[in-house]
Amino acid sequence: MKVKLTLSVILFLLISSTLLAQTIKGRILDEDSNTAIAYVTIQADQNHKTISNENGEFELTVKSLPCEIYLSHISYQAVKAKVTETSTTFKLKPITQNLSEVVIGNNALSIMKSAYQKALETLEEPFYAKSFLRQIAYEADKPTYLNEIFFNAEWKGYGLLRWAPKESRFLKNDSHVSYTNLSVSTFELSGYLSNSSFIKPLSPKLDSLYTFKVKSTYQLNGEEVVVINCLLKIKTNKRYFEGDYYVNTETHHVLKIDGKLKNFNFDSKGLLGAKTKEVNLMSQYRLNSDLKNILDFSVFTVKSKMTLMGLGTKNLELCNTLYMIDYGKQYNLDLKALQSKTNDVKTTQNMVYNADFWKSNVIIKRTVKEEEAIKILERPQ
Incomplete structure (x- = not known):
C-alpha cells in the first residue's frame, strides 16, 4: 500500500507540473516608434529563455503563472516584468546614444587593441x-x-x-x-x-588591416559601451567583415558585431x-x-x-x-x-x-x- 501511495504521489506531481506549465505569447515594440524589436532576450530563469524573432514576436514556456521575466537588448533599457496572462505586449525604451562628431582614430584603435588583448585571455578555451x-x-x-x-x-x-x-x-x-x-x-x-x-x-x-572610428557611446547597466565602425583598408579577394563592434570600455569585452x-x-x-x-x-x-x-x-x-x-x-x-x-x-x-x-x-x-x-x-x-x-x-x- 505504501508503495502504491508513493507512486501515486509521484504521478500526481508529474501531471500537476505538466498542467501548470504555461506558454507566454507576446510581442516587443520600441516605445518611441512603436516598431517591432528583433532579437530581444526574454528570460524567466536559466532554463526558460528565448529571443524575439524579426517581427518582435516570442513564445516562452514557463513553469507557471504569474511569473517574472527579464527582457534585455543591447540598445534598449532592460525591463523586469511580472506576467499574469498568456498573451502580452512589452515596450522597451531606446538607450540614448551620444553621437561622435569627430573621428577619434587613436582612441578607437586603442579600444580595439584592448578588446583583442582581452579576447586572447580565452583564445583557446x-x-x-x-x-x-x-x-x-x-x-x-x-x-x-x-x-x-x-x-x-x-x-x-x-x-x-x-x-x-x-x-x-x-x-x-x-x-x-x-x-x-x-x-x-x-x-x-x-x-x-x-x-x-x-x-x-x-x-x-588589426591596425594594418582596418581603420577605426568611434560612432557613438552610451551607458548600459551603468557601464560605457562604445560603437566602433571598422573598415578594411587593404584590397583582398578573401571574405571579410565590415561594420560595427560594440565594446565595453571598462571590461574590453566585445558585446556585439553588426x-x-x-x-x-x-x-x-x-x-x-x-x-x-x-x-x-x-x-x-x-x-x-x-x-x-x-x-x-x-x-x-x-x-x-x-x-x-x-x-x-x-x-x-x-x-x-x-x-x-x-x-x-x-x-x-x-x-x-x-x-x-x-x-x-x-x-x-x-x-x-x-x-x-x-x-x-x-x-x-x-x-x-x-x-x-x-x-x-x-x-x-
Whole structure:
C-alpha cells in the first residue's frame, strides 16, 4: 500500500507540473516608434529563455503563472516584468546614444587593441553548449528550403568548431540552389575574432588591416559601451567583415558585431548561377558565470539573384539563425570537427525525423512567413 501511495504521489506531481506549465505569447515594440524589436532576450530563469524573432514576436514556456521575466537588448533599457496572462505586449525604451562628431582614430584603435588583448585571455578555451540552428530559403518569396537542427557544440572566440547533431528537420521543395555546407559558414562567422575563413577586425595586425572610428557611446547597466565602425583598408579577394563592434570600455569585452560580409559568393556551375547582392551578419555575446565572453546568438542573411546565362531572373534569400540555448560541460559528447567538406544537408537528411519533438520544441517563435513556408514544404510532393 505504501508503495502504491508513493507512486501515486509521484504521478500526481508529474501531471500537476505538466498542467501548470504555461506558454507566454507576446510581442516587443520600441516605445518611441512603436516598431517591432528583433532579437530581444526574454528570460524567466536559466532554463526558460528565448529571443524575439524579426517581427518582435516570442513564445516562452514557463513553469507557471504569474511569473517574472527579464527582457534585455543591447540598445534598449532592460525591463523586469511580472506576467499574469498568456498573451502580452512589452515596450522597451531606446538607450540614448551620444553621437561622435569627430573621428577619434587613436582612441578607437586603442579600444580595439584592448578588446583583442582581452579576447586572447580565452583564445583557446572551449565553451560547450546545447545549440539550435534554423535555416530557411526563399526564391522569389516562395519558400524552397528549411533546415532546423538541435546539436551539441564547442565554441571559441573565433567560431564554432565541433558539433554533434541530435534532432533535425529537413524540408525542401523544388529548390534550384544548393545550400549544402552553409551552416558551416554560419558557425565560422559566429566569433568576434578573425579566423582562417573570414577576416575580422580583431586580429594580430588589426591596425594594418582596418581603420577605426568611434560612432557613438552610451551607458548600459551603468557601464560605457562604445560603437566602433571598422573598415578594411587593404584590397583582398578573401571574405571579410565590415561594420560595427560594440565594446565595453571598462571590461574590453566585445558585446556585439553588426555589419556586412564582402567577397562572399555562391559557387555555381552551368547555365544557372547566383549573384550575391548583400550579406549581413549580426552576432551578440554575453558573460557567463565566470565572467567570460560567450556567444549568445548569431544571425546571418544572404540576399542574391538567380542568374540564367549571366542574366538575373529572380531574387533569392537565405536566413540563418544560430542560438546558444544553454552552456555546460555535459554537452562535450561525441563532438566531431566541422570542416569545409562537412555535408550538413546530408547529415540532417539521414537523421530520423521526430514530429512530436518539433511540435514542442520551437525555441524561437516562427514568423507567419516561416509557418506558411513549413506548411508548403511539408506537403507531399
